[in-house]
Amino acid sequence: AVKIQVKQEADLKGKLKEVFGYGQFRGVQEDIIQNVIRGNNTFVIMPTGAGKSLCYQLPALVLPGTAIVISPLIALMKNQVDQLNAFGVNAQFLNSTLSKSEMNKVKKDVISGEVKLLYVAPESLTKEETIEFLQKATISFVAIDEAHCISEWGHDFRPEYRKIRSIIDGLGVQVPVIALTATATPKVQQDIQKNLQMDDASVFKTSFNRTNLYYEVRPKHNTKKQLIQYVKQRKGLAGIVYCLSRKKVEEIAELLRVNDVRALPYHAGLDPHVRMANQDAFLNEDCDVIVATIAFGMGIDKPDVRFVIHFDTPKSIEGYYQETGRGGRDGLEGDCLMFYSYDDIVKLEKFNKDKPVTERDNSKLLLQEMANYADSAVCRRKQLLHYFGESYPTDCGFCDNCKHPRARFEAKNEVVMALKAVVQTEERFGLDHIGTVLMGMNNPHVESYGHDQLPVYGQGKDHDAQFWHSLLRQVLLAGYLEKDIENFGVIKISQKGIDFIENPHSIKLTQDHNYEEEVKEEQE
Ligand code: ADP
Ligand code: ZN
Secondary structure (H helix, E strand, C coil): CHHHHHHHHHHHHHHHHHHHCCCCCCCCHHHHHHHHHCCCCEEEECCCCCCCCHHHHHHHHHCCCEEEEECCCHHHHHHHHHHHHHCCCCEEEECCCCCHHHHHHHHHHHHCCCCCEEEECHHHHCCHHHHHHHHHCCEEEEEECCHHHHCCCCCCCCHHHHHHHHHHHCCCCCCCEEEEECCCCHHHHHHHHHHCCCCCCEEEECCCCCCCEEEEEEECCCHHHHHHHHHHHCCCCEEEEECCCHHHHHHHHHHHHHCCCCEEEECCCCCHHHHHHHHHHHHCCCCCEEEECCCCCCCCCCCCEEEEEECCCCCCHHHHHHHHCCCCCCCCCEEEEEEECHHHHHHHHHHHHHCCHHHHHHHHHHHHHHHHHHHCCCCHHHHHHHHCCCCCCCCCCCEHHHHCCCCEEECHHHHHHHHHHHHHCCCCCCHHHHHHHHHCCCCHHHHHCCHHHCCCCCCCCCCCHHHHHHHHHHHHHCCCEEECCCCCCCEEECHHHHHHHHCCCCCEEECCCCHHHHHHHHHC
């Protein structure tokens, strides 16, 4: 058996070199690939650029039959298929851009066993005729790219993704699944596994920390002036400026151009030829700065992006992290600057008003997390990694909050009070309610639960809601409290928190930014 394994390892490396031209596997790629080849369910959570595609592409070549790759973006699908074809791999796709006869040809090639990878859009997948066709094919495994689209708690929910499991079950034979994503909070991760019924999956999760990225948040004030200054300081370097609307993209690209910056716009409303030409100009260094809506950057592999600016406040931390992740792919420094205003958050909330209720509530929570991140004076990296379920025990020293720390205050007594409030309300509530109880405020909730009778009720009335909110978030980050994965927004106490109540010690916390104040000081 040992011999066989050695041979297989050599074969995999041989294939890697022969087909893709790479000498080495990156990180845990080889372990993942072996897991897929053994027919196990596999769940891969790795940041963008880590090399996830290879984790299903290589097994597809080694195993008999066709691997089905479910991918949400038709444009990306074609790119990937073209790339594989260039490597001499028979890969094809099935989506709405194909004519009837083209579709039939693809299906014929799959059934005859020639095709090693078939990319399918989720919309096509759910069609009756596709299902019938798949039942005739020999399928090696199913790869689900951008698997976070399954979860309503993510930032990019796609209802069709929820049907994937039942379609796979309908194929009649047992087919292993590999799910891949570059963003997953613990909640989304759990949701994906539950929905795909792959609790048994081997999970491969690597750190999301991008040590070479510098994170900075500034209040939205004289934003255009700040932007021009920032970009001019980085003259000749490649950068991306994200804006929320097409109109803003055009306006900012123009603004930069009249300020002698080689900038071009990119958004879905542009003529496809212009859009492609602008993208190429950026890749070929005929343009330094691309001003774009979030549509830009997916699947684009430009290693030397030196800065990523969010001119408008992003909709979620997931999206923000993906977008900043396009900076510094070559490992050299990348600067990430976000302009923040609460008005943006309010505006974004209004956009959601036509969505179904649960979707709207989720979007609102994601927005609230974004606002919390911006307001907080705690190390940005610590916050970001905690959001994705990683603990980062020290401050990073490479973000605005680390470089310009706000004063800290002794919070031992307040922390004890807050932890007790969580315990006394029986670990069933979110930050807002706990703050309300501490402040001794009254509302129907407080009354109906009898929380005005608790010992902690009103003990924290010397501080306001923002203080308690900020304190609770910091205590959460430090691990004294935990998010309840089953109940979104609910906070529980950890063992560390229980120990703290029994044996309190000195703990220094910071106050949130007060951006209004900062702007005023700057003006004086
Ligand atoms: P992800 O899907 O995780 O965002 P990709 O699969 O697009 O990442 O890979 C990112 C880049 O890394 C691609 O250009 C890919 O060709 C390259 N790559 C992947 N695996 C290797 C490897 N073992 N050696 C060298 N380059 C690799
Ligand atoms: Zn930091």
